[in-house]
Amino acid sequence: AQSVAQPEDQVNVAEGNPLTVKCTYSVSGNPYLFWYVQYPNRGLQFLLKYITGDNLVKGSYGFEAEFNKSQTSFHLKKPSALVSDSALYFCAVRDLDTNAGKSTFGDGTTLTVKP
Amino acid sequence: EAEVAQSPRYKITEKSQAVAFWCDPISGHATLYWYRQILGQGPELLVQFQDESVVDDSQLPKDRFSAERLKGVDSTLKIQPAELGDSAMYLCASSILDRGILTTGELFFGEGSRLTVL
Numbered sequence: 186a187q188s189v190a191q192p193e194d195q196v197n198v199a200e201g202n203p204l205t206v207k208c209t210y211s212v213s214g215n216p217y218l219f220w221y222v223q224y225p226n227r228g229l230q231f232l233l234k235y236i237t238g239d240n241l242v243k244g245s246y247g248f249e250a251e252f253n254k255s256q257t258s259f260h261l262k263k264p265s266a267l268v269s270d271s272a273l274y275f276c277a278v279r280d281l282d283t284n285a286g287k288s289t290f291g292d293g294t295t296l297t298v299k300p
Numbered sequence: 301e302a303e304v305a306q307s308p309r310y311k312i313t314e315k316s317q318a319v320a321f322w323c324d325p326i327s328g329h330a331t332l333y334w335y336r337q338i339l340g341q342g343p344e345l346l347v348q349f350q351d352e353s354v355v356d357d358s359q360l361p362k363d364r365f366s367a368e369r370l371k372g373v374d375s376t377l378k379i380q381p382a383e384l385g386d387s388a389m390y391l392c393a394s395s396i397l398d399r400g401i402l403t404t405g406e407l408f409f410g411e412g413s414r415l416t417v418l
Contacts, residue, residue: 219406219407228304228412229343229407230409231406231407277407289345290342290344292341293342
């Protein structure tokens with residue numbers, strides 16, 4: 186079975202400071218890893234993904250994430266936070282070795298960026 | 301830009317009533333998912349279709365929930381009878397999944413249908 190843990194319910198940062206939203210995962214095979222963002226009463230929007238290759242992946246709105254296989258982590262980062270980045274962020278994993286295509290999501294981390 | 305369409309956006313119903321949600325995925329996306337998102341939690345898969353066939357419905361409460369995708373395009377999720385615990389956001393998503401080949405595709409979500417059961 187696959188699972189995702191987002192250890193922080195809430196992350197607060199000041200505008201202009203770097204931000205990190207943490208994610209760890211568990212799969213039996215090789216993982217596909219994703220980050221999504223959700224604004225109030227909206228669906229989820231794709232931010233970025235790791236499939237293979239470079240451990241640092243870049244995505245939408247200046248976000249990036251670093252894949253660390255030994256620590257089974259895929260933390261989301263941004264060098265300089267904006268107030269508009271305030272939202273709910275979800276990490277998700279798909280097991281590369283099964284082809285059912287099921288994605289498992291973490292419980293989300295609320296990011297608040299203060300002016 | 302192509303989008304996943306869902307309706308209704310909001311639904312308020314009384315317990316024991318029937319409710320239905322509709323989803324139209326992005327054209328050409330063979331795989332369609334229904335997720336339930338309870339407030340404060342991540343989305344939980346209810347059912348996954350590949351074209352018109354159910355691939356995974358292991359988490360679908362089949363005594364009251366049903367889902368269909370008759371022509372392999374749009375889909376309907378039904379709850380009958382609704383219970384208080386069904387209050388949640390119901391999210392539809394689609395992705396590209398070629399027959400027999402798992403792609404690396406992300407999920408494309410609709411805006412969701414928020415259900416409140418009184």
